[in-house]
Amino acid sequence: ETGVTQTPRHLVMGMTNKKSLKCEQHLGHNAMYWYKQSAKKPLELMFVYSLEERVENNSVPSRFSPECPNSSHLFLHLHTLQPEDSALYLCASSQGQGLYQSDTQYFGPGTRLTVL
Amino acid sequence: AQSVTQPDIHITVSEGASLELRCNYSYGATPYLFWYVQSPGQGLQLLLKYFSGDTLVQGIKGFEAEFKRSQSSFNLRKPSVHWSDAAEYFCAVAIRSGNQFYFGTGTSLTVIP
Numbered sequence: 001e002t003g004v005t006q007t008p009r010h011l012v013m014g015m016t017n018k019k020s021l022k023c024e025q026h027l028g029h030n031a032m033y034w035y036k037q038s039a040k041k042p043l044e045l046m047f048v049y050s051l052e053e054r055v056e057n058n059s060v061p062s063r064f065s066p067e068c069p070n071s072s073h074l075f076l077h078l079h080t081l082q083p084e085d086s087a088l089y090l091c092a093s094s095q096g097q098g099l100y101q102s103d104t105q106y107f108g109p110g111t112r113l114t115v116l
Numbered sequence: 117a118q119s120v121t122q123p124d125i126h127i128t129v130s131e132g133a134s135l136e137l138r139c140n141y142s143y144g145a146t147p148y149l150f151w152y153v154q155s156p157g158q159g160l161q162l163l164l165k166y167f168s169g170d171t172l173v174q175g176i177k178g179f180e181a182e183f184k185r186s187q188s189s190f191n192l193r194k195p196s197v198h199w200s201d202a203a204e205y206f207c208a209v210a211i212r213s214g215n216q217f218y219f220g221t222g223t224s225l226t227v228i229p
Contacts, residue, residue: 004159042120043160043206043219056216090159102148102167102210105217107159 003027004108006091012114013081021076021111023091031096032074033105034066037088049074050096081115088112120209122220129197130228137192137223139207148210149190151181154222155203163205166190177201202227 004025013019025032034046048056049068063085065077074091088110094103119142129135141147148167152160164175171183181192190207207220 040221042221043208045217092159102165104162104165105160107152107161109157109159 004091004093004106006089006108006111008111009109010112010114012116013078014116015081015083017081018077018079020078021089021091021113023074023076023108025072025074025091025093025106025108027093027095027106029093029095029106030071031094031103032068032071033092033094034074034076035090035092037090037110039087043090047076078113081113083115086113086115120207120218120220122205122207122223124223125221126224126226128226128228131199132196135192135194135197135201135225137205137207137225139190139192139220141188141190141207141209141218143188143209143211145212146183146185147212149181149183150208150210151175151179151190151192152206152208152219153177153203154206160206163192197225197227199227199229201225 007022031050033048036044045058046060047066052068063080067075090110091108092105094105096103121140123138150165151163153163154160163179164173164181166173166183173181179194181190183190204222204224206222209218
């Protein structure tokens with residue numbers, strides 16, 4: 001496979017469930033990102049990892065827990081979510097390490113999450 | 117606070133017509149500027165980006181964008197739209213001094229025959 005893949009593509013969960021989103025990049029990149037895309041709202045940057053270390057956490061509620069076991073994989077663990085957390089969750093990766101603002105980000109297709 | 121504004125929520129153009137999508141940002145210094153496109157059911161794909169130098173930037177699929185510092189704008193243009201250009205377009209800003217990216221709310225483009 002090439003590029004950035006995300007699984008599952010669709011997920012429906014209850015508020016008491018625990019689930020995980022998975023992202024894998026096959027580009028040899030050093031930085032990975034989680035974004036939340038809600039209808040009528042701008043994409044929200046949630047977390048950034050560079051060389052498997054978290055470098056940014058934009059005040060995301062603790063019910064979202066990221067994990068980056070290596071530079072190719074990124075997870076988003078979900079527990080006790082709320083209906084307003086329903087959204088498209090996008091993963092992205094980029095080449096650089098350290099200051100990476102100028103890097104091109106390559107996005108996966110997203111996971112469509114519905115919280116009942 | 118930094119922000120990115122895309123004033124047009126939805127635009128409809130005829131195939132073959134020219135296109136301009138507007139983007140304005142609010143930030144004291146010149147940021148890095150990007151345009152992304154998102155087709156239905158897909159992730160975002162980079163069309164072009166501006167860091168410095170020539171203010172007219174060429175991108176993929178025949179798109180170009182012009183950075184105008186005086187207007188804090190980075191408008192996307194295409195001289196002749198194709199039906200396959202129908203998608204959601206996002207302008208984004210990266211702040212040079214910090215690890216932050218800001219996206220606009222997007223402009224949905226419909227192309228009619």
